[in-house]
Amino acid sequence: MQTYQVPRADLEVSRIGYGCMNLGGSWDHAPLTGAEKTRAAKVVATACEQGITLFDHADIYTHGKSEMVFGEVLRQDPGLREKIVVQSKCGILFEDQPRSGAPGRYDFSYEHILRSVEGSLSRLGTDRLDILLLHRPDPLVEPEEVARAFGELHRRGWVRFFGVSNHTPAQIELLQKYVDRPLVINQIEINLLHSHVINEGIIANQEGGSYTAAAGTLDYCRSQGILIQAWSPVAVGKLIAPSDQEDERVRDAAARVRKLAQEKATSPEAIALAWLLRHPAPIQPIIGTTNPERVVASCLADGITLSREEWYSLFVAARGAPVP
Numbered sequence: 001m002q003t004y005q006v007p008r009a010d011l012e013v014s015r016i017g018y019g020c021m022n023l024g025g026s027w028d029h030a031p032l033t034g035a036e037k038t039r040a041a042k043v044v045a046t047a048c049e050q051g052i053t054l055f056d057h058a059d060i061y062t063h064g065k066s067e068m069v070f071g072e073v074l075r076q077d078p079g080l081r082e083k084i085v086v087q088s089k090c091g092i093l094f095e096d097q098p099r100s101g102a103p104g105r106y107d108f109s110y111e112h113i114l115r116s117v118e119g120s121l122s123r124l125g126t127d128r129l130d131i132l133l134l135h136r137p138d139p140l141v142e143p144e145e146v147a148r149a150f151g152e153l154h155r156r157g158w159v160r161f162f163g164v165s166n167h168t169p170a171q172i173e174l175l176q177k178y179v180d181r182p183l184v185i186n187q188i189e190i191n192l193l194h195s196h197v198i199n200e201g202i203i204a205n206q207e208g209g210s211y212t213a214a215a216g217t218l219d220y221c222r223s224q225g226i227l228i229q230a231w232s233p234v235a236v237g238k239l240i241a242p243s244d245q246e247d248e249r250v251r252d253a254a255a256r257v258r259k260l261a262q263e264k265a266t267s268p269e270a271i272a273l274a275w276l277l278r279h280p281a282p283i284q285p286i287i288g289t290t291n292p293e294r295v296v297a298s299c300l301a302d303g304i305t306l307s308r309e310e311w312y313s314l315f316v317a318a319r320g321a322p323v324p
């Protein structure tokens with residue numbers, strides 16, 4: 001697997017990352033089962049065999065069970081921790097936390113950030129996170145407070161590098177004005193069916209075109225040296241095996257992906273991911289399948305470079321209209 005050097009960080013990561021959101025079973029507080037532990041061990045082992053070195057977590061995934069089951073995998077293979085990059089996120093609280101009646105919300109307070117990282121470290125059974133991301137922008141953010149929290153986390157050796165997720169250029173700039181360490185990652189949703197951050201640059205000045213609030217995110221991150229990570233890179237399977245209920249645009253895009261996969265004697269997963277890898281930003285897809293065979297099928301993307309024509313043929317099919 002080829003790698004990216006994370007700009008402004010002493011960190012090398014595989015071009016494709018593995019997202020652990022779907023490990024640990026269902027989103028409840030039931031104890032981890034043996035089957036979930038076995039499943040996590042198998043898929044993580046396959047990801048490692050394929051050359052994946054970046055593992056993405058969040059404090060909230062399966063209510064902490066995802067980090068817990070990953071911690072179990074690390075305990076079973078003591079050499080593994082030093083070979084991989086462990087990333088987690090904080091800042092989301094579900095409703096009824098910590099007491100009944102509390103709304104779902106975001107919390108970038110100093111106390112919450114520190115408490116969250118302490119919980120992640122304990123569940124993962126590690127002494128440090130390589131990367132911590134703020135999960136979703138908090139409208140009540142006090143950037144000075146985030147700066148204080150990040151400073152303390154770094155001073156304690158709990159977190160090496162920092163970044164954000166689902167943030168706009170303006171939100172990143174506000175944070176970066178106060179945070180003295182570079183924000184090195186922005187993890188956002190990008191796939192062929194959800195390509196607003198790519199499409200907006202094309203339709204900006206068109207009749208009926210519009211800017212999203214995330215306008216310029218890709219170019220901004222690229223110019224600032226912030227590595228873009230793409231979550232849901234195969235649109236939760238819709239690009240690979242769309243159900244009959246999906247609309248025509250989705251089925252057309254999936255058909256185009258399948259056809260190109262046949263022509264290139266590879267998997268549809270590889271084509272959908274190669275489309276992201278072809279972007280020069282660059283983009284690091286974070287795959288979320290828990291199926292080892294799909295992990296292998298996905299990693300074939302590393303050996304494929306789409307031509308400009310191939311890239312555009314997928315893009316045009318997925319946007320449902322030719323480029324202007």
Ligand SMILES: NC(=O)c1ccc[n+]([C@@H]2O[C@H](COP(=O)([O-])OP(=O)(O)OC[C@H]3O[C@@H](n4cnc5c(N)ncnc54)[C@H](OP(=O)(O)O)[C@@H]3O)[C@@H](O)[C@H]2O)c1
Binds near residue numbers: 019020135231238240
């Ligand atoms: N920052 C954020 O706000 C945010 C939000 C969402 C996710 N994420 C991160 O991004 C990672 C990936 O997200 P994702 O799980 O939505 O990504 P994805 O790779 O697009 O989708 C994987 C999901 O699709 C399912 N799927 C069904 N059919 C499939 C097929 N034929 N091929 C591949 N997958 C198929 C998988 O099920 P099987 O397991 O059965 O294969 C799995 O549940 C997460 O694990 C998490 O780390 C971040």
